[in-house]
Amino acid sequence: MSLSLIMIATATVAFALGRLTAWPTIHGLRTQLADATSSMLHDPLTGMLNRAGLQAAHATLAKTAPAQPLIVALIDLDDFKHINDTHGHGRGDDLLIDVGDRITDIAALHGGAAARLAGDEYAAILPARTDDLNRIADTLATIISQPIALPADDNPTTVTASVGLALVDAGDPFTEVALHRADIAMYHAKRQGRDRHAIYQPGMTMPPAQHRRGPRLRDRRQPTDGATA
Incomplete structure (x- = not known):
């Protein structure tokens, strides 16, 4: 060679x-x-999408079917602080995981995505295959309120949720329009009491501050009293 x-x-x-x-x-x-x-x-506790993940899922849905409206749901557990105080934060985390799994399953069943935004607050985006938003809200509330068996507890725990829904165009901005409208509706549901839902209507505004649980991070970025979306 x-x-x-x-x-x-x-x-x-x-x-x-x-x-x-x-x-x-x-x-x-x-x-x-x-x-x-x-x-x-992704959220480290539940494994669900986080806010950034849900925004990415929204962008994907909007790109896949730009002409199809979307249903945005904002879900806030009722009096979760009491559950934490009664059962402890460890079991409170177990409950958050279980509720997150249920919301994820519902979202997947409808071809959408779900996320834990923060604390006891969740959100879901679903392709609008039906205009019966009340049925979607009832489904979420019913599934969430089913008894949850927490480790080392003899009696199952139940939790309810306040749900706000908005029907938006796929091309609407995620935070400024889609999530903001669902947030307004959720606060109106909270104002009605526990285990309630509300659907965003054009011109609906945030309820007065005394009827709200307190400002959130996105409330500080968005107009509140007297603001419309």
Whole structure:
């Protein structure tokens, strides 16, 4: 074999060995990147989407079917502080996980996505395959209120939720319109008492501050009293 062929063969073998050596490192970096991306889009407690993940899901739904309206639901558990105080934060977390699983299942059944936004607040986006928003709200409320068996508790715990729904266009901005309208409706549901739902109507505004549980982060970014969406 000539010297040139030997040199070419040696270089080829060295290149191949280099690729084989580098592959575990490249694979590891890709895995780390995928894990980091997933953590940015998911809630660490429940494994559901977080706010950023739900916004990404909204963008996907809007791109897939831009002409199809969407139903946005904002779900806030009633008097969850009492559950935490009674059962402890560990069991409160177990309840949040169980409720999150139920909301996720409902959203998936309707071809949508669900998220835990913060604390005891969840949201879901569903393709509007029906205009019967009351039925969607009743389904969410009924499933959430089913007894939940918490670890080390003899008696199942029940929790109710206040639900706000809005029918929006797929192209509407996620935070400023879609979620904001559902938020307004949810506060109106809270004003009616426990285990209630409300549907956003054009011109509906945030209820007066004394009827609200308190400002949230997005309330500080959005107009509240007297504001319409």
